[in-house]
Amino acid sequence: MINREVGRRTRRNIRWTVFLLVLVVLGIYLGVFLDRL
Amino acid sequence: MTATTQDHAHHADEPTGFKRWLVTTNHKDIGSMYLLFSLAMFLVGGAMALVIRAELFQPGLQVVDPYFFNQMTTMHALVMIFGAVMPAFTGLANWMIPLMVGAPDMALPRMNNWSFWLLPFGFAILLSTLFMPGGGPAGGWTMYPPLMLQTGTAFPFVIFAIHVLGISSIMGSINVIATILNMRAPGMTLMKMPLFVWTWLITAYLMIAVMPVLAGAITMLLTDQYFGTSFFSAAGGGDPVLYQHIFWFFGHPEVYILILPAFGIISTIIPAFARKPLFGYSSMVYATASIAFLSFIVWAHHMFTVGMPLAGQLFFMYATMLIAVPTGVKVFNWVATMWRGAMTFETPMLFALAFVFLFTIGGFSGLMLAIAPADFQYHDTYFVVAHFHYVLVTGAVFAILAAAYYWLPKWTGHMYSERLGQWHFWLSVIFVNVLFFPQHFLGLAGMPRRIPDYSVQFADWNMVSSIGGFGFGFAQLIFVWLLYKCIRGGEKAEARAWEGAEGLEWEVPSPAPHHTFDTPPVIR
Numbered sequence: 001m002i003n004r005e006v007g008r009r010t011r012r013n014i015r016w017t018v019f020l021l022v023l024v025v026l027g028i029y030l031g032v033f034l035d036r037l
Numbered sequence: 038m039t040a041t042t043q044d045h046a047h048h049a050d051e052p053t054g055f056k057r058w059l060v061t062t063n064h065k066d067i068g069s070m071y072l073l074f075s076l077a078m079f080l081v082g083g084a085m086a087l088v089i090r091a092e093l094f095q096p097g098l099q100v101v102d103p104y105f106f107n108q109m110t111t112m113h114a115l116v117m118i119f120g121a122v123m124p125a126f127t128g129l130a131n132w133m134i135p136l137m138v139g140a141p142d143m144a145l146p147r148m149n150n151w152s153f154w155l156l157p158f159g160f161a162i163l164l165s166t167l168f169m170p171g172g173g174p175a176g177g178w179t180m181y182p183p184l185m186l187q188t189g190t191a192f193p194f195v196i197f198a199i200h201v202l203g204i205s206s207i208m209g210s211i212n213v214i215a216t217i218l219n220m221r222a223p224g225m226t227l228m229k230m231p232l233f234v235w236t237w238l239i240t241a242y243l244m245i246a247v248m249p250v251l252a253g254a255i256t257m258l259l260t261d262q263y264f265g266t267s268f269f270s271a272a273g274g275g276d277p278v279l280y281q282h283i284f285w286f287f288g289h290p291e292v293y294i295l296i297l298p299a300f301g302i303i304s305t306i307i308p309a310f311a312r313k314p315l316f317g318y319s320s321m322v323y324a325t326a327s328i329a330f331l332s333f334i335v336w337a338h339h340m341f342t343v344g345m346p347l348a349g350q351l352f353f354m355y356a357t358m359l360i361a362v363p364t365g366v367k368v369f370n371w372v373a374t375m376w377r378g379a380m381t382f383e384t385p386m387l388f389a390l391a392f393v394f395l396f397t398i399g400g401f402s403g404l405m406l407a408i409a410p411a412d413f414q415y416h417d418t419y420f421v422v423a424h425f426h427y428v429l430v431t432g433a434v435f436a437i438l439a440a441a442y443y444w445l446p447k448w449t450g451h452m453y454s455e456r457l458g459q460w461h462f463w464l465s466v467i468f469v470n471v472l473f474f475p476q477h478f479l480g481l482a483g484m485p486r487r488i489p490d491y492s493v494q495f496a497d498w499n500m501v502s503s504i505g506g507f508g509f510g511f512a513q514l515i516f517v518w519l520l521y522k523c524i525r526g527g528e529k530a531e532a533r534a535w536e537g538a539e540g541l542e543w544e545v546p547s548p549a550p551h552h553t554f555d556t557p558p559v560i561r
Contacts, residue, residue: 006219
């Protein structure tokens, strides 16, 4: 749930920020294994 | 910087009692929960430290058996790092970042709640391992294989608990980054942000980068133990040293995760009590970013004695020494901020000043440890223990205490007892040096760390260190009493509790209303 007190544009930016950060986290986590397999 | 604010009264339809705390999405509630949880863990980890110091009071085995001693050294570290220091900073971030950037709350309030409640869950699992058959983890907080794989029933529980704590940290970091990047008040450019916000932004990126690395390493431990893989087993074609590389690729940036927000706190408090703007704001920002970058390329200085090519030793030695440059910039800027300032010495300033002196001692012993040939002598001795406790106790913990004293009036609406605060500071600063300074001598004389018994030549300084330990531990009870009294009542705090305090958080009343900045402030 994104903060409802901010505007639509900010909510969209927050959604993108979270999406990219989650992608980075998953990439690093899986990369640690893939490097060794 | 000027601002206009608009506050609303507490919403009548919000739940009360325990349910309020369970389901709250308010950044101030969640910040308070983080801070109180951190205090509880600080006391639990402190009790474990006192078990260690009681055993080491005299040579010989007298208080606990060696296996339990090893559990205490391991759990003390895990509790203090993941339970006390990191949640304290996250609590401060929750409370202060929205107030400092003029945002109504964090970007993801429900995830914020979830991030917090994972912590008691994770620690319940971790601490419960002490009561399992075979006891808790005893191989050190670094969890090196193959030793860690000899842990009994507790092993999968420890791995699961650390995954949970890591997920909590990652979610907290995502929230901090999303809030700072997207919810700053109009006019607050990045280079107008308070230093505490800057240091937290950089810390959050560090966490995003390295917590998944730790998770990967310990997942591999789990699969080596239960699923037939051989990532770290030489017999199966793996390499136990690989674990150390992966662990310290997480572990060294972790050290900066524990200290960068402290730099932000000190950069906030010193200007307030010197009544001067911070000297060299932009150089502080660039120094913080430089330290964060360098933290990724120095990990193998923890492994000089494991064996590595000469070129590797030289690279990691010089890269480590480079960190002294941006750190020196910071110390210079703090001193320059105080230069010819109208200084007063209330408790937050005293802790901040002690930080500047004592953290620098920890920095210097770190430089000594960075010298590869010297490290062959110091490695795994009490010199290392002295070094990182100067960095983490007189560094991180003192900064957290300074922050608590500085912002308590804003959180509670009451001024704390300055008399008790001064007692707390002076007893802490005396006993912490009695506790940790002799450990330099013990280490240089060759006393190994993580050992419950020692040669009689180390007896005197161990006794002194233990006296310091108990003194420091009991001095913290003054803080608990002061905190209780401050929450219950006391002299009413003004909106701007400190004469020299600057920033948006001082524009709202004390205590800060439940909802702030529903209308964004205007930054000019």
